[in-house]
Structures are given as C-alpha cells and as structure tokens.
Amino acid sequence: MTYTLIVNDTFLNQLLALPRGIGNQVQTKLKHLQEDPISAGGDAKKLKGENQRLYRVRVSDYRLIYTFKSKWVNCLAIGHRRDIYRKLHIPDSEVPEEDIDVIRLAEPPGLLNEEVLRNCFIPEEYWEQLLAIKSEDKLLYLDIPEKIIQKVLDILYPPSWETLEQKPEKLLTNPDDLTSFFQGEITPFLLRLDKEQKRICRYRLGSPVLMKGGPGTGKTIIAVYRVQKLLENGCQSILFTAHSSALITYSSKLLEQLLGTEPESKGITVNTVGSLIYSYFLGRMGAPSIPSQEKFLHDLKKAFNDVKGNKLGDFGDFEWKGLIEIIFDRGFSDLLREIQEVIESCGLRTEAEYLKFNTSERINRREKPIIWAVYQRFKEILKQQGLATQEHYKFEALKLAQHDEHIQRYDALIIDEAQDICPVSLDFILCMIRNRRKILLTADSSQSIYKRGFDWSQVHNSLKGSLLSLDNNFRNTKEIAAACRTILQGEDIYQPCKRKGEIPKIYFSDTEADEDQKIAKFFKDSARNYRIPLTGAAIICPNIAIAHKYEERMNHTGLKAKYVEGCNININSPYIKIITMDASKGLEFAFVAVVGLKEGIFPESNSDNLKQLKRLFFVACSRAMYNLGVFADYSHPSRLINNLEKPYWDRERGN
Template sequence: MATLAIDKDFLLDFAKLEQSVQTRVHEVFGKFDTATHTGLHLEKIKNARNPQFRSIRITQFWRGIVLAPQTGDTYTLLKVLPHDDAYVWAERRNVSVNQATGGIEVRDDAALDEHLAHLDRQAPDNSGAHLFAHVKDSDLVRLGLDDKAVRFARLLTDDSQLDAAQPYFPSTQWQVLYGLAAGMTPDEVWADLGAEILDGPVDTADLDAAIRRSSHRVLLVDGPDELMAVFANPFALWRIYLHPAQQAVVDASFRGPARVTGGPGTGKTVVALHRARRLAERDDGKVLVTTFTSTLAESLEDGILMLVDDPAVEARIVVEHVDRIAHRVFREEHGSPHLITNADEKKLWRSIIDDLGIDFTETFLGEEWRQVVLAQRVSDAAGYLAAKRTGRGRRLGASQKAMVWQAIWEFEHALITRTVHTHETVRREATRILEQLTDKPYRHIVVDEAQDLSPDQWRLLRASVPEGPDDLFLAGDTHQRIYNNHVSLRDVGINVTGRSRRLTINYRTSAEILRWSLELMHGARFDDMNDRLDTIAGCRSDVHGDAPTVEGFGTRDVEFASLSEKVQGWIDSGIEPSEIGVAVRSRKLGDAVAAALTKHRIPSTFLADSRGKTEGVAIGTMHRMKGLEFRCLAVAAVSSKQLPAPYAVASADEDEHTHARDLQRERCLLFVACTRAREQLLVTWHGEPSPFLTPLL
C-alpha cells in the first residue's frame, strides 16, 4: 500500500497557495493511494536531475513534484508549482543523503554548479585567505560534506559568499560550514550536530532509508484523515514535529533538573511540550507544565491537546501558571487572600519613608525587598546585614542597611496588621506549606519561559516536586526576559550544571528578520541564570525572505495611516487578516491603531479581549505578543517617547542599577516583538525614533 510523505518546505508553501489550488491538493492527495496503484497522473519527468522525480497533475495549470521510492512504497511530496515552474524545479534540484546524519537533503544543484563555476573563475585573481584553510578535508567529510560541498568550501574567501549560498546549499552541510566560519572547532560542530549523527557508515544511495530517518524534515501521513488534518493547519501541526537535536533532549534521562536554551523561534516550547508528554508516558506521576502568565499557560494547554492523543497520558498532565498554583495552595489552607494594589503598596512605602525620615524612594525599597530579602529568604536584621546585594547598584553602609531593614520590617508588619497580601507574600506562604509536605503534588515539572520567573516562584516550584531524576525541566532564553526577575538557579536549590542543552536553528523567522533583530541586542550582556553570561551567537535561520522595512513619520496619524495601507497591501497579496499582527507598547496605542484600521475598513481584534480567538488583524501590546507568531507583523510607534516607556523605567537618580535593568528589559521587549514575524516585518515610528533603533538606521 502506498504511503505519502510530505516535505516540510511544502508545508511552508501550502498556506500561500490560492484556495482553489489548496482544494485540489486535498482532493488529489486524499486519493493518492488509489492513484499510485492505478498509475493515474504519476509521470516521469524528462531532463529531471533525479530519475526518481515524478509529476502529478493538480489542475491543468498546476503540477506536484513527487519523489518516488526506489524499492519501497513511500512517495514524498516535494513541491506544488505552476506547470512550467514545476518542471524547471525538477531540472535544477536533486535529492541526496547526508553521509554523516543519513538524512534526506533537497538541494538546488544547478545553482550550486553555477556558483562553483563563478568561484573558479575568480580564484586566479583572488589573493585573499581562504575561509576554511584551517580545516582539514577529512574533518569536512566527517562532518557530512560531500565532494561538491568540499570543493565549494575550499573556494570561499569571505563570510558573505557563504551567506549567499544558503538558499541553494544542502541545509545541514551549510550549518556545518556556518559553525566553522563562526569560529567553532570541528569537534564543537560535531557535538552541535549531536543526535543527528548516525553510528556506522551511511548508504548514501538508499533514499528510501534516508526518508524514514528524516522525521525532522519529512512528515509521514497515515491515511487521508491525517493528510486532511495536516493540510487544514500546516503551520500549527508542523510545530509539533522535532528535529533530531530537539528529539534527543526530549528523550533524555537526567539525574536531576535540566534545561534547554536557545534564541527566539528555536523550538524551546515545542521541546517542553514533547518533554511533558514523554515524562507522562514514562510513569504514573503527575506532570506539571507551567509558565509565568495565564495567557501563555492557555497556549501551552492548546499545545498539549494537539500533541497528546492518549486520554490516560493527557490526564497525568496539568497545565497551570505558577501564581495560580500559589493562590490555590494558599486558599486551601487560609481561604482567599486580600491583595493590595500596586498603588496601595507604593502609598504604604511612602508613609513608612515619611515616618522614619529616611532618604530612600518607594522604588528602591520595593526592589530591595523583592531582589534581596525575598530572593534570599532573609528573615531578620542579621540576615539582611549578611545578604549578598550583587548587582543592586547602590552601595549601602551598615547604618544605611539598618535603616532599610527597619523600613522593610515596618512594611511586612503593616501587611500582617492589615491582613493583606501581595503576590509575593502569597507565594512565600504557599512555598512554606509545600515544603512541609512529604507527598508532593507533582512528580515532574516542565517550565516554559523560565527566564521570567522570580526567585520566590522558583522556590515554590522546587517545593512542589521531590528531588530526583527528571524532576524539573526548564526552557527559556534570558535575551527574551521582559519582566524584572533575575535569579541564580543555584541559589533557589536548582542545579542544572552539566544538564543544559542549547538550540541554535530558528524555525520561525526568516534569516533577514532574525539578523536584523539580533542587531537590536548588540553589545548587551545577559546572565544565563547559572552564574555565567548567556549568548545567542550562532542562532540562525535556514529560511530566506524580505529584509525588514523600517520607516519614520512626522506624526502618529500619518504613521498609522501608512501602517493601514501596508496591512491592506498584505491582505490584497493573499495574506489572511488573522495571520497579520500589530505590536505596540501600550493599550492606548493599540486603540489608536484599531481606529486607523477601522477607518480603512480593515477588521481587527485586540488580543487582550480575544480570549485566544482572533478575527481580523491581531493588535496587542508587546507583552501580549509573547509566545505568538504571525506571517506579517508591524511593530508600531517605536518612538523615543514610547520606547523605553517612561513609566516602566526607574530614574537613574533613584536607583542606577534598576534604571539600567529597566532599559535592558525594554530593549528585550522590542526584540521579542520583532521576532514574532515569520515572513515580513515592518517597524515604524513618528517623531524621533527609539534609541534602541538609532544604531540600526
């Protein structure tokens, strides 16, 4: 019986096809098993680079390109293109097997030949040092480069030549050269390939076996029902399939807490979801999947429902954001807490400052309480005098520390006297309750967006699961930290040393958008939550597209009118309104964008009001965009008066260190927003641009 496989590149193309063509693809491949048995429409292609290429008729104008098996019964759908383009594609492309990974590779052989000829012609006149002169041929071959790729590597003299080759070069082989060009040693590149490397020799002539090994690139479809599900939502469904480097992390057994890091779009959340399923399959204990906000928790729950099809496994997975856990534990013991507002908290700090006559601000004292006292579980004056204040900026002498501790004691005493709580004191009490339990509520905990959890939230999670193998699994990236939480995992009882994996391939954003967004972070320093500096150097995308468009305007009205015209242009080009997003710094700006779109008769929905369902263009604050993605995205009003937002940045006179951290958090917020774009990114401002943009203009 014939089996259909689908190349991931076609899944990316499918959503761009006209609806009528999509419908015919449904019909043709829904009957594919019958078609292959009768020989219907499958035809050999004259002048095809690979003799196994076949064409299949979609309509009179459209053709599909299929890789037929050499001996088995698995046919792989590679492309659907207009008639003439399909045959040109087959004449220029080839399929090969990587000799290190054993995986399938689709390559533009004609373009590679043309580029090699060009490099050959340049070689006699080129006196520059060759890019890979320091790497032995034997290392290139060991890392999976074939003869043609080795020859290509030997002719390169500049990084730009390698970048230009990415669209047509075999992707895994290009990643090897990219790593070597970035300064990695052959052994480091070998380690980076990780689980992709096969033990023993690879039969590079056996395409059928290569397809079966290529679950990261090729999706095997079991029957017409599954095929229809794939075509109905190709982007969402593809996100639950794993690259071998991701699969290795999912399947691993760790002796204790472990984590996965990586830049935006590298699949950390997908790995976390698969990890939760794998842990729930291994034993009968409860698996908690958690993060720092309710909206992200809802997204994780949707992912679990998409991924898990066994009711027994699904019943063992609980998805709940961390503060909800704290409040539930607190409520079961004490009833519902009475929470004070941020404004009331500031008033309380101000009254204490006035009563004590001390020279500190509400912001400084509030941060000192959170970042030092709560983070280190300080309970008395002696403990505070001995506490580490690394990174707090303002130095305090012994007498000043005594005054600060007095203010903090007065603050906590006032909370107790008034029988009120903050979220922090609710978490602290819930942690105390959980620490006393011998029977913990969870056997495993999986944490997404780990960089945004506070020290007391980490202590709560540590107290919720017994210490042991695979107890905690963390996924995060400190370059995407958008809340004022900094933590040393060791200080909260979580040791991931030697159990940390890093992902480098971006699956969401085009190389052009990623490169531009990474420049926003140039020169910034980030901790790795494990007492070292973090990096996203080497983060890369194999997908190419348009460079971001960056435009300034004189007034907000002119900016938003131009934005509306751009959005209409996207819609006119065939992009669904729901695949378009607009990110802004505040709700007020979002309302203004919505009014501008309405004036142009473009439907829109504000994400904060949508409850997960959007109709029309999605408008959201930069915070609300976290965890989402759009084919086309506009980041609007990136002006000097809006970003950094004045209300979100402490004065340098108040607290120099908090001021610097606030600025970095605002920069991260812009970075997160821009990396939500898959294919097209538009960044606009009115008046003066944000200082974060100035170096890129």
C-alpha cells in the same frame, strides 16, 4: 525499504480540493511512493532541466510533485496538470512532454466553485465572499478566519516549490489516515522535528534536563513533545507550567493537537505558575488581601519617611542625606519594584542575604541597609492593616508547601520559559513533583523581561541536571534575527537561521494619521508579498492603554484589528491581533508592527530601567517570522532605537 512520507499544510489543503474519486487514488499512489519513489508503479518521472531533484507522479489528470532522499519522500504539492507546474513556478522547459500540450491548450480554470468549497469543509456562510473573489489581493483582505483564507490561497495561489520545501514538515505515517481526513475529521499530522530536537525530546527522560535556547529555537514545541515521551514512558500525571498565560493557552492547544484529546484526559495539568500558587494559598489560607498599587505606594512613602527621620547607626549625616536623596529621586515605583521583584521574589529573608545578593547595577551596597529598613517598616504598616504584597503571599505559600505532605504531586514537571519565573515561585513548583528527576526546564536569559533573579548556575546547582543548548532559529528570517541581536548589543544570542527575507525597517511619523497609513501599508504589502492573510499579523504595544488606542485607530483605516489579552489569544481569529509586549512572550506572528517608540512613552520619562526595557523591545521584535516594522515618533523618537542602523535596519530617509 519503506520510505517515510512527509507532507506540508499546502499539500494537505490541495488534497481536500481534489474530486473525491481522485483523492482515493492519491492514497494508493502514496503507498507506491513509500515503496519505490523512483518509479511509483511506472507513473513517476523526474523533471528536466535544473530542478533535477523534482519528480512528478500521475494520478489520472492530476500531478503530485515531490522530492525524495535516502529515507524520506517529501510531497510538495498536487493539482491538475494544466496549471500545477505554473503555480509552482516550474518553467515549461522542465515539464514532461505529455503535459506540455495540455498546458498550452488549456483554458484558464475558474477560481473556485461550490464543489471545492464543500470538499474543503468551508462553512457556507463564507461561500458568497469566496466565490466572488477575482484576485489574490482581494482574498488576502477578506474578513473571514485566517485558516480558511490560507486554505484557499494554497489551492489557488500556492508558493513556489522552493518555498514549499522550506515549510514545516509533517509526518504521514500511513496513507490510510487520509480516509478520515477526507471525511473532515481532525487528523493529527505531527510536526517533523530535526535531529537535535528529536534527541532532546528523548534525552534522559528520568533525569532533570535544563534546555537553553533563544527566540524561535523551538523550546515550546520540544516541551510539548517531551510530554508525549513522558506519557509513553509511563508517567501518569504531568504538570506543564509557565509564567505567561498566553504561552499556556498556546501550549495547551499544541498538546491537544499532539495527543488528539484534551490534556486533562491524559493526566496533564496545564496552568500558569501564578494560578497554581494562588489556588494553593486559597485552599489553605483563604483569599489573600492585596491592595492596589496606589495603596502600596502610599504606604511605602510613609515607611520611607519614617526611616528617613531615624538615621541608621553607621552612617554619617552627610552620607545619610545623600543616599536618602538618591533613593527619593529614583522614585517610589522603583523602590517598590526592588522590594517586590528582588527581596520578596527571591526569598531574601535577612539583611545579610540582601547585601550579598547581586541586585540592580543602579543600587550600590551602601543604599541596601536603608532599603532593607524601609522594607521592614513597610511590612509592619501593611501587617497592621491585614495586608501584604502578592510576592509575600507567594513566599508564605512556599513555606507551607515545603512541609505539606498533602500537596498535589506529579510524576513529571515541565517549566517553559523559566527565566520569567522568580526563585520563590520556582521553588514552590518544585514542591509539586514527587522527585526531582523527571523535570524539563526551558529558558532563555536574553528574553527575561522581568527582574526575576533567574540564574542558570543556581538552577543547575539545585537540580543537578544536564544542560543542553538549542542552536537553530526556526522562527525568524536571518535578517530579523540579525536586527534583533543589535537591540541587545554585547550579549551572545546568535542562532543560525535558514530562511532569508527583508531587512526590518524603522518608520517615522509626526501624526497618528500618517503612522496609521504606514502601518496599514506595511501589513498589506507584507500580506501580498508573502501570500499570508492579514490575520496572521500583530501590533505589539508597550502597555494596555496604548493597545486600546491602536485598536480604535486601526479600525478607522479599514483593517480589522482587536486588542486581546494574553490568556484569550487565538492565533486563528479573523483579525489583526493587538497585544502588549509582556503578553507577546512565546508567541509568533507572520508580520509584526512594534509601536509606541516615542520618548516619554517607551521608555517613560526619567525611566532608569533601560536594560529591562531593551529586553522587552527585543522580545516584541523577535515575534516576527517574515517581516518586521518598528514605528517611532519623528520629533521625539525613543532612545531605544538610537543605535539601530544599517546594515541590519532600514530607516526612512531623513531619520
């Protein structure tokens, strides 16, 4: 029987740091482990004491620590025998006797040297900073790329062996693949999926599959692996799309890593839904004329006043006046959202369709005829100027695509996070597939941060696909997941989590300076406790204007932070990422500070779309993998945190 080798990033980074002659011996030893993990050619030994499942195998003066089960050998770590046990928090009482004397007599090794940095392919521009490092804290705060810091952390300060067992696992199908790895070539070690994920990747490749899953359940990674399976199944062209540009950027990089080449070279198109529709419309009708938001509101107000003065036939004077006041008090921004995100985005063509549509709870049935009349007048005013809304142009693109024999069509289609795609856009994308069989659609209605009209039952009835659910949360700790569930009380969004961590905390501040210091301390403490560089952190803000303010404020604290747009985000960039809540969709960060929780800011004054804002807040908080902090105003805290209490949330005393 041949065992399958599993490795983790820490093990791979430690491999690079080995003297090259030892690295070659490791390849031979790994082949022995594949054949016989109990003996490994006579060089393996089980550790003593409580850790009965831990083994070590000799590689000259180095020791490879591993565990194994019926089919797998899990390579946890490798290092010199004088310090590898202590680095992994393995007590001396459990170390084999032949290594104990070496541990006791050994002098403390130096931290880093040029040979290690060269073997790890670390650019020389960072050597001076790294060679001067004397402690783990100093390393965590260096202004160099996160991948380099993480590599050095794995070499000098690896986590305990128990933590390594919980790290994402990668498959090493052939130890000879390490030859190119030692030479600095990019070697694709594929993530090991669990049984549920593997099943879904292969499930009914020739049929529509609708996959439900909460945050952190691995929807995107499964979608990416599904692409590989479709290619193996003979698909020549695949469209991978989503609403979020940040998610598309992230997915494109995952695909490139998985396939070992750019997705386009394999016939895969990776693009946002909006870009696909715009490019199609541009090629058929030319550039659409879309005015500013201010222009929309100006013309909508004119349309409203025109309708206001012409009472519809079946309304009494008193009722008409009351309904007009209700719509006016709600505001023209809200009315514009109803037109764009409900009427036009859902493709409602007649007043009867709008009356039947299950719209916002805030709008009653008697208001709808008035809103429809305002909408008709609004369209007339825009048309007279040669203008229209973006949603109107999407609908026009759909009507063209439905009868276009020359539209580009793909063999297979994958739509990720479909709950953020409106029905009109979804119908357009479905026009781009040759048939409706090879489709994977992933979604989570609990994360829908836009009023898009997404309805699982409607999608299911349209595609007649198999409906699958993902149950396990691989992103968050149990504590973060439980805290996030309290934001959306009353919704069934539970997914079991394996990792444990700290209870998320809500911090309160009266001044910007006080809050800045608390955010800086939160990040530094998190980096120290979890041994993850600060560049793995994110500050998530309600909007772009607030994000720019935090960029300036954070840099005054000495922390390097930068605002990034969703389409330009690079997770490995050497700074704390500052992003908006909208752009955070589909991303994950080691530590997350959610800011701007002040009444009048988030939510804005007189905001009546609290349900949507709660979902946005939920999305932001659920980006955190290890530690979550929410930062609120002391005097005017946001109403969104009113019910976030113990045992799921900690609060600073006095609040």
